[in-house]
Amino acid sequence: MKTQHLNHCPACGSANFKRFGEVKDYYYSQEIFPIEECHNCGLRFTQDRPSAEHIGEYYDSGNYASHDSKNKTSLFLKIYAKAREWMLEHKYKLVKQFKPEWKKVLDYGTGEGFFVEFLRKKGLDAMGIEPSELARNNFKKRTGNNLYPSVENLPENIGFQAVTLWHVLEHIHELRPTMEKLVAKIEKKGIMVIAVPNQKSTDAIAFGNEWAAWDVPRHLYHWDDKSLSTFMASLGMEKIYTTHLPLDPFYIGMISARYKSLSTISGLMTGLKSYFHGSKTPAEGSTLLSIWMKTN
Numbered sequence: 486m487k488t489q490h491l492n493h494c495p496a497c498g499s500a501n502f503k504r505f506g507e508v509k510d511y512y513y514s515q516e517i518f519p520i521e522e523c524h525n526c527g528l529r530f531t532q533d534r535p536s537a538e539h540i541g542e543y544y545d546s547g548n549y550a551s552h553d554s555k556n557k558t559s560l561f562l563k564i565y566a567k568a569r570e571w572m573l574e575h576k577y578k579l580v581k582q583f584k585p586e587w588k589k590v591l592d593y594g595t596g597e598g599f600f601v602e603f604l605r606k607k608g609l610d611a612m613g614i615e616p617s618e619l620a621r622n623n624f625k626k627r628t629g630n631n632l633y634p635s636v637e638n639l640p641e642n643i644g645f646q647a648v649t650l651w652h653v654l655e656h657i658h659e660l661r662p663t664m665e666k667l668v669a670k671i672e673k674k675g676i677m678v679i680a681v682p683n684q685k686s687t688d689a690i691a692f693g694n695e696w697a698a699w700d701v702p703r704h705l706y707h708w709d710d711k712s713l714s715t716f717m718a719s720l721g722m723e724k725i726y727t728t729h730l731p732l733d734p735f736y737i738g739m740i741s742a743r744y745k746s747l748s749t750i751s752g753l754m755t756g757l758k759s760y761f762h763g764s765k766t767p768a769e770g771s772t773l774l775s776i777w778m779k780t781n
């Protein structure tokens with residue numbers, strides 16, 4: 486099957502959901518996808534989505550920056566690479582303050598594994614899971630090491646002190662089963678770090694249907710603080726911290742402005758407003774970054 490029609494909310498299983506709207510895939514296919522809203526848990530999700538076997542067809546335009554590093558000549562990709570270096574250090578320090586003793590770490594949906602590589606250089610025992618074969622091969626060429634294609638391929642009795650999902654939760658087809666398996670791999674008092682685009686951010690509201698982080702159909706779910714909290718609590722995870730990611734509102738602002746036929750400066754200004762709002766009210770930041778502890 487090329488597309489999947491969902492009859493139940495992928496987060497809570499409820500059949501009580503309604504059409505919220507329709508959004509266009511500006512980035513690649515120009516196709517329109519419906520968005521549903523669950524009345525039970527509040528999750529918004531992409532309806533009639535490409536199946537896991539076919540979603541790859543929506544990435545193949547050769548410049549989905551997080552998945553493809555073969556063409557680094559453009560100025561954009563040079564800036565992207567610099568920003569990525571800075572973000573790796575930022576993410577490392579952020580997690581370290583909650584888990585100073587962390588050693589065994591799993592980065593789920595690691596792409597080409599830059600975070601895994603960074604953590605290994607810091608002396609951590611980091612592993613990564615990435616379903617894209619192209620991304621796994623690029624990691625192998627760069628580092629000589631391997632990434633795992635799925636949770637099932639991890640060593641059987643392994644446990645982690647931290648599992649990180651940086652802009653990944655919105656891409657997982659088998660949402661609940663995958664998250665249950667990941668939580669099972671976390672040691673008691675271990676943490677899970679989740680970063681997702683935030684439906685309730687200032688930039689999401691400002692750009693409306695042209696907000697770049699809708700990113701349908703690649704983004705299957707459109708989270709906010711409430712829907713994510715309900716989902717994580719149902720997995721037995723307790724929230725210990727919420728913040729935002731400082732560069733994301735500018736990046737999202739620039740792309741959204743292009744989709745809305747506005748100037749880059751205008752996009753950056755909306756990004757700046759969102760940045761300040763997210764600094765004061767992290768639950769409404771452009772990217773919702775939350776840390777969860779496994780209490781039993």
Ligand SMILES: [Zn+2]
Pocket residue numbers: 494495496497498499523524525526527528
């Ligand atoms: Zn739901």
